[in-house]
Every structure is written in C-alpha cells, then in structure tokens.
Amino acid sequence: MTEASAPILLFDSGVGGLSVLAELRAQLPDAPIIYAADNAGLPYGNKTEAQIAARVAGLLGRMTERYRPRLVCIACNTASTIALGMVREVLEVPIVGTVPAIKPAAALTETGTIGLLGTEATIRQGYVDRLEAEFAQGKRLLRHGAPGLVAAAEARLRGEPVDRAAYARAAAGLRDQPGGETIDTVVLACTHFPLVERELAEVFGPGVGFVHGAQGIARRVAHLTEGQAFVRTSPDLALFTRDGEDVAALLPALAHYGLNRMEIL
Structure with a gap:
C-alpha cells in the first residue's frame, strides 16, 4: 500500500x-x-x-x-x-x-502544416518520426531545434531580461522552411517552451495556435x-x-x- x-x-x-x-x-x-x-x-x-x-x-x-x-x-x-x-x-x-503533442496538433491544424519546436536531441529522434507517421499522415510536419528557448525560459524565471531575438530566431527556423508560411499550429516539444508561449505568440503573429502535453x-x-x-x-x-x-x-x-x-x- x-x-x-x-x-x-x-x-x-x-x-x-x-x-x-x-x-x-x-x-x-x-x-x-x-x-x-x-x-x-x-x-x-x-x-x-x-x-x-x-x-x-x-x-x-x-x-x-x-x-x-x-x-x-x-x-x-x-x-x-x-x-x-x-x-x-x-x-x-x-x-x-x-511526448511531443503531434496527435492533438494534427487534429487542430486547418492548413495541414504543423511546426515542431524542440531541442536538437528531441527533433532527431525516431520516436518523433513514429508519432508523425501514426498521427500526422497527410500533414506536413516541419521541425526546428531551438536551444535558445531553453536558455530564454530559464533566464525569464530568474527574472533576467531576455533578448526578443531569441524568440524571433525560433519562429524563423520554422517559417523559413519550404511551406513554413502556412504553419497554423506549433507543437512546443520541450517543457521549457510553454513558459515562453506568450512571447512566441507575439513573434509568430495571429492565426497560430500552440499545443503541448502538460x-x-x-x-x-x-x-x-x-x-x-x-x-x-x-x-x-x-x-x-x-x-x-x-x-x-x-x-x-x-x-x-x-x-x-x-x-x-
């Protein structure tokens, strides 16, 4: 017991x-x-x-x-x-x-293009490939490793100023890929990233939703x-x-x- x-x-x-x-x-x-x-x-x-x-x-x-x-x-x-x-x-x-919230993202997207932000180690895992194959068939999944967001989230919780460019770089890492302009749903595939979701929403602009697994x-x-x-x-x-x-x-x-x-x- x-x-x-x-x-x-x-x-x-x-x-x-x-x-x-x-x-x-x-x-x-x-x-x-x-x-x-x-x-x-x-x-x-x-x-x-x-x-x-x-x-x-x-x-x-x-x-x-x-x-x-x-x-x-x-x-x-x-x-x-x-x-x-x-x-x-x-x-x-x-x-x-x-696990990265690819399943709910695939259900939410209307354009069929999903962005995934994670660490460099996460985005290269076969586990992510399998989630994509199982839940995002017929969708486009664009991945970007954004280690700067981990540092930004840590700094933000310490009460330190964070350079807005860190968020802009993360968004550009997805937007600048072929088809990136049609992303309407972003998977925050690192538990640090929801801590800076508001800042990410500002740089991605209107019409983009965020999902995570918490x-x-x-x-x-x-x-x-x-x-x-x-x-x-x-x-x-x-x-x-x-x-x-x-x-x-x-x-x-x-x-x-x-x-x-x-x-x-």
Whole structure:
C-alpha cells in the first residue's frame, strides 16, 4: 500500500517541467511533490543519446532510493524520447513520460502544416518520426531545434531580461522552411517552451495556435494515482544537482509554484 506522504517526483533537465507541475497542481492539489532539476547536466539538447540515457537513469535511481516516490514523471521531452524505456526497466515505480503533442496538433491544424519546436536531441529522434507517421499522415510536419528557448525560459524565471531575438530566431527556423508560411499550429516539444508561449505568440503573429502535453501528462498521473491518499507532511521540495547564484535567483519563481524548500542532491 502506498504511503500517503509518498511524493510524486517530477524530473526535468531544468525548470521547464514547472509547466507540467502547474497542470498537476490543478488536478491533484493535495499531492506532495518533489521537483527535481538536473541543472548540472543542462542543457540536454546538445548531449548524445548515450550520455542522456546514462545520466537520467543514474539520477532517477539515486532519487527514487532516497525519496521513495509513488510515481516518477519525466517532465522532459528529450529525456523521455531517449531514456524512458531504460528507466522503466530499472525502476520499480510507475513512470510517466512526455511526448511531443503531434496527435492533438494534427487534429487542430486547418492548413495541414504543423511546426515542431524542440531541442536538437528531441527533433532527431525516431520516436518523433513514429508519432508523425501514426498521427500526422497527410500533414506536413516541419521541425526546428531551438536551444535558445531553453536558455530564454530559464533566464525569464530568474527574472533576467531576455533578448526578443531569441524568440524571433525560433519562429524563423520554422517559417523559413519550404511551406513554413502556412504553419497554423506549433507543437512546443520541450517543457521549457510553454513558459515562453506568450512571447512566441507575439513573434509568430495571429492565426497560430500552440499545443503541448502538460495537461495530458497531468491527467495520466492523476489516473495512475486514482484512489490513493495524499498527505503533505512537509513543504514541497525543489531538488537541484548543482548549487549556484542562478539557483538562488530561481527561489521566488519556485515559491510561486508552491516549492518552498530546496536541496542539492
């Protein structure tokens, strides 16, 4: 039987998974949460698949042993598309991953042209190819790796100014491809990107909608924990793999998301 105080562990390379946490709070307000950010490994997008798989599996192994979560949510598209299978093999807790929201985007598009913004590691995965083949047949899916948006989202949450050019470059990366002018739906295939959706909407202009998987992930977590008791015996925890001034600068944003304790792994 699951301990009522056993937390849900949300894992991301940085603070992008806070977009998932916001949805999870809406559905499971009483669930104790540990939000784990591998900021020592950030960014994941420029690492090899082998590096990411080994790092994610190793860290989640240590975290589950120490904190005994009832469920682990990998709130990171890059880590999920690469390491989800390996993690499920080695951990004996339910694992929820994050996948690019190509299925809902295909249902929404009216022009038939979908843009996908992700990390460079995510957009090259065969997993994305399979999602495209299954759900976006007859559509055009244009992909662009936008690592600058990860840095922009992290900086924005630290309260630092962000150069608007970072958002314009991401939009141009899709718009400048053949057929890019007809994009009407953009998949935000990195959990960092919904944190800057408003800024992206400004540079893409009217007539473009955005989709991401946070609500679906939260629904899946709620389904897997249905009927379980939740008791919060201490304030929810933000866990980092590296300390530093940039982490301290995040404290107000973390508190906004209900994370009122911080530890370094």
